[in-house]
Amino acid sequence: MSNTAPxxxxxxxxxxxxxxxxxxxxxxxxxxxxxxxxxxxxxQKFFNAWFSLTSMAEIMIWIVMALGLNIIVGYxxxxxxxxVAFWALGGYIAGWLMSPxxxxxxxxxxxxxxxxxxxxxxxxxxxxxxxxxxxxxIWGVIIGGPTLRLKSDYLALVTLGFGExxxxxxxxxxxxxxxxxxxxxxxxGGLDDVNLFGYVIGTFALPEKFLMxxxxxxxxxFFSIRLRDGRLGRAWLAIRxxxxxxxxxxxxxxxxxxxxxAIGAVGGGIGGVGFAILVGGVYADRFNFVISIIILxxxxxxxxxxxxxxxxxxxxxxWINSIGLIQIGELVNNSFGTNINFPxxxxxxxGLLLVLMMLFRREGxxxxxxxxxxxxEDKFEDEEVVSDETKIxxx
Amino acid sequence: xxxxxxGVARKKKITPSAILMKVSMIFVVGVAVYWLxxxxxxxxxxxxxxxxxxxxxxxxYALIALxxxxxxxxxxxxxxxxxxxxxxxxxxxxAILTELLxxxxxxxxxxxxxxxxxxxxxxxGAVVNTSIERLAYRRLRNAPKLxxxxxxxxxxxxxxxxxxxxxxxxxxNVNTVLPSTTFELSGIVINFKSxxxxxxxxxxxxxxxxxxxxxxxxxxxxATAQDKDASRLMGIDVNQTITxxxxxxxxxxxxxxxxxxxxxxxxxxxxxxQLGLIAFTAAVLGGVGNLYGAVLGGLIIxxxxxYNDGLAIGPGQRWSQTMVFTILILLMVYRPGGLLxxxxxxxx
Numbered sequence: 001m002s003n004t005a006p007x008x009x010x011x012x013x014x015x016x017x018x019x020x021x022x023x024x025x026x027x028x029x030x031x032x033x034x035x036x037x038x039x040x041x042x043x044q045k046f047f048n049a050w051f052s053l054t055s056m057a058e059i060m061i062w063i064v065m066a067l068g069l070n071i072i073v074g075y076x077x078x079x080x081x082x083x084v085a086f087w088a089l090g091g092y093i094a095g096w097l098m099s100p101x102x103x104x105x106x107x108x109x110x111x112x113x114x115x116x117x118x119x120x121x122x123x124x125x126x127x128x129x130x131x132x133x134x135x136x137x138i139w140g141v142i143i144g145g146p147t148l149r150l151k152s153d154y155l156a157l158v159t160l161g162f163g164e165x166x167x168x169x170x171x172x173x174x175x176x177x178x179x180x181x182x183x184x185x186x187x188x189g190g191l192d193d194v195n196l197f198g199y200v201i202g203t204f205a206l207p208e209k210f211l212m213x214x215x216x217x218x219x220x221x222f223f224s225i226r227l228r229d230g231r232l233g234r235a236w237l238a239i240r241x242x243x244x245x246x247x248x249x250x251x252x253x254x255x256x257x258x259x260x261x262a263i264g265a266v267g268g269g270i271g272g273v274g275f276a277i278l279v280g281g282v283y284a285d286r287f288n289f290v291i292s293i294i295i296l297x298x299x300x301x302x303x304x305x306x307x308x309x310x311x312x313x314x315x316x317x318x319w320i321n322s323i324g325l326i327q328i329g330e331l332v333n334n335s336f337g338t339n340i341n342f343p344x345x346x347x348x349x350x351g352l353l354l355v356l357m358m359l360f361r362r363e364g365x366x367x368x369x370x371x372x373x374x375x376x377e378d379k380f381e382d383e384e385v386v387s388d389e390t391k392i393x394x395x
Numbered sequence: 396x397x398x399x400x401x402g403v404a405r406k407k408k409i410t411p412s413a414i415l416m417k418v419s420m421i422f423v424v425g426v427a428v429y430w431l432x433x434x435x436x437x438x439x440x441x442x443x444x445x446x447x448x449x450x451x452x453x454x455x456y457a458l459i460a461l462x463x464x465x466x467x468x469x470x471x472x473x474x475x476x477x478x479x480x481x482x483x484x485x486x487x488x489x490a491i492l493t494e495l496l497x498x499x500x501x502x503x504x505x506x507x508x509x510x511x512x513x514x515x516x517x518x519x520g521a522v523v524n525t526s527i528e529r530l531a532y533r534r535l536r537n538a539p540k541l542x543x544x545x546x547x548x549x550x551x552x553x554x555x556x557x558x559x560x561x562x563x564x565x566x567x568n569v570n571t572v573l574p575s576t577t578f579e580l581s582g583i584v585i586n587f588k589s590x591x592x593x594x595x596x597x598x599x600x601x602x603x604x605x606x607x608x609x610x611x612x613x614x615x616x617x618a619t620a621q622d623k624d625a626s627r628l629m630g631i632d633v634n635q636t637i638t639x640x641x642x643x644x645x646x647x648x649x650x651x652x653x654x655x656x657x658x659x660x661x662x663x664x665x666x667x668x669q670l671g672l673i674a675f676t677a678a679v680l681g682g683v684g685n686l687y688g689a690v691l692g693g694l695i696i697x698x699x700x701x702y703n704d705g706l707a708i709g710p711g712q713r714w715s716q717t718m719v720f721t722i723l724i725l726l727m728v729y730r731p732g733g734l735l736x737x738x739x740x741x742x743x
Contacts, residue, residue: 154727172717
């Protein structure tokens with residue numbers, strides 16, 4: 001994504017990566033806003049096929065999601081297998097608060113309703129982002145609260161359960177005791193256009209929308225780095241590396257885990273709002289377990305805990321998932337005369353990726369120095385107390 | 396945790412949150428009892444019918460839950476791939492029995508073929524499960540806990556992909572060997588297929604319990620589950636014991652797979668994910684690591700699901716999954732150790 005070399009020191013490294021990220025975003029914005037409309041059809045075709053702006057904008061949402069999950073999995077070392085729930089919740093907050101959906105109400109708080117559709121709830125986009133974050137944080141607390149005291153693998157299971165329940169609720173939500181809460185499988189469409197201080201980003205203003213979600217991703221990157229270096233972040237890393245030692249050093253385990261869970265959820269909520277605005281609606285059937293696993297694969301592949309590693313992981317996997325598999329497949333099929341259905345290998349790709357990464361490169365491709373040591377602890381430790389040679393035959 | 400620093404055992408302090416937990420638990424149980432009672436009094440016949448159906452499904456859940464509980468008991472790993480192993484076994488039995496051997500209708504020879512393929516599917520399940528253990532989990536035995544867990548999730552995806560490539564993305568109808576005859580027992584319609592499930596599952600469960608509780612291997616399994624280093628010192632081949640456990644778990648999943656394909660008449664590549672989660676909930680409900688707990692949990696989950704889907708006054712089928720996961724979450728809150736297990740709380 002960027003052409004800068006991996007960093008050696010954290011501060012200058014961050015700067016290099018940040019410049020790389022910003023210039024990549026600026027490049028795609030200027031390219032699509034000013035250059036491509038003037039360019040020849042061949043160039044247009046190439047970029048639309050390999051780097052379509054819709055997919056690039058979605059990649060930014062994936063970055064937000066992956067960084068949110070990174071706070072839970074990468075920083076605090078808790079496994080969350082239902083992160084898609086937060087995506088769904090954030091999306092529905094946008095659907096509820098920025099559309100004519102609740103037609104019996106008529107609330108307009110600095111919103112930007114479409115002409116003739118001024119019923120429903122219309123909040124300003126900033127307010128919706130904040131409310132989306134708060135709402136998912138509350139859900140993070142509800143989900144994490146009872147289970148964070150349990151063994152870590154139980155937490156994985158409960159999050160998985162919520163990851164199934166919440167989308168199913170959205171899917172069945174057209175009739176909750178007679179009320180239409182979520183509009184069921186049809187979802188909520190026709191979200192308001194974003195109005196930033198008088199500048200309206202229209203439904204089809206893709207370059208501007210891309211810029212908008214890129215700003216979200218940038219903010220998420222910034223906060224992730226700042227959080228990690230702060231007091232709370234260092235407490236998370238301490239817990240991740242050794243819970244017992246951390247608690248002996250005075251780190252309040254439960255409260256710290258709780259914070260990671262709530263703050264990680266905020267990422268999902270903000271990303272969800274951003275995604276809903278991007279596609280102009282929120283649709284329940286998109287939220288399934290595969291999404292949670294793809295986000296997890298992004299975090300694992302890039303390097304758990306390392307912000308820039310996760311960003312690279314998110315960009316790579318999101319690109320492969322949305323464009324790469326199809327385009328590379330077409331290229332291969334056309335040049336070798338084969339007829340392989342590449343997108344059908346998605347499951348194998350993500351499954352094998354998770355397995356192989358765990359077996360051979362647990363720290364990810366762009367690891368953080370500390371997580372490399374933690375993840376390979378078993379290799380550094382003394383041989384097991386009783387090594388295999390000394391065991392007594394049992395036959 | 397109450398401290399006994401003063402030397403005198405102090406009475407357990409009653410905190411407001413503990414009272415809240417108790418009260419809300421009584422409330423939840425009360426609502427459930429009220430709901431069942433309401434249905435029982437309004438239509439006892441249907442209630443009995445739904446109960447029979449529930450027990451039927453419950454036995455299959457129990458077979459799958461056993462695999463979870465055995466593996467969790469011995470290496471503390473939630474084997475996310477287990478549900479997909481069950482799916483793959485169902486697909487395998489379909490490919491062998493229905494397609495290859497062409498046993499698609501009830502007849503004497505086909506019953507014998509069914510029994511043979513049942514054994515074959517169990518072997519298949521055992522082989523796949525032990526290979527996964529050998530290739531992936533064993534290398535991660537001393538790694539941080541996150542690593543095998545993520546590996547298991549990845550394995551589940553790989554198995555799902557195999558199923559997808561094998562039978563395609565749409566559910567496939569299976570022409571079953573078992574006849575769809577029914578008979579009535581004092582007003583309750585009983586399916587012949589459910590009798591077959593009872594007749595095959597219950598002996599299997601008894602054999603499993605015998606292996607774990609009475610044989611030398613079983614004793615080695617229980618010892619390894621308690622303390623790997625100590626069992627190694629006692630001369631137990633820990634790796635072999637773990638492989639054996641995976642084999643048993645895989646065989647149980649295999650049996651469940653073929654029973655599912657033959658009784659419900661459909662297989663689908665994404666069957667494993669849902670049923671795996673239901674079965675894991677069953678295992679947790681009974682108390683993970685406890686064999687009888689898995690069976691009990693499976694039966695209870697089967698009943699609850701059946702009541703939810705089938706009773707006149709109830710949420711209905713579209714909330715089926717939500718119901719199961721809600722139970723899972725409530726369990727985690729109120730009784731993480733399950734009905735027959737010990738408490739699973741960690742010091743936090």
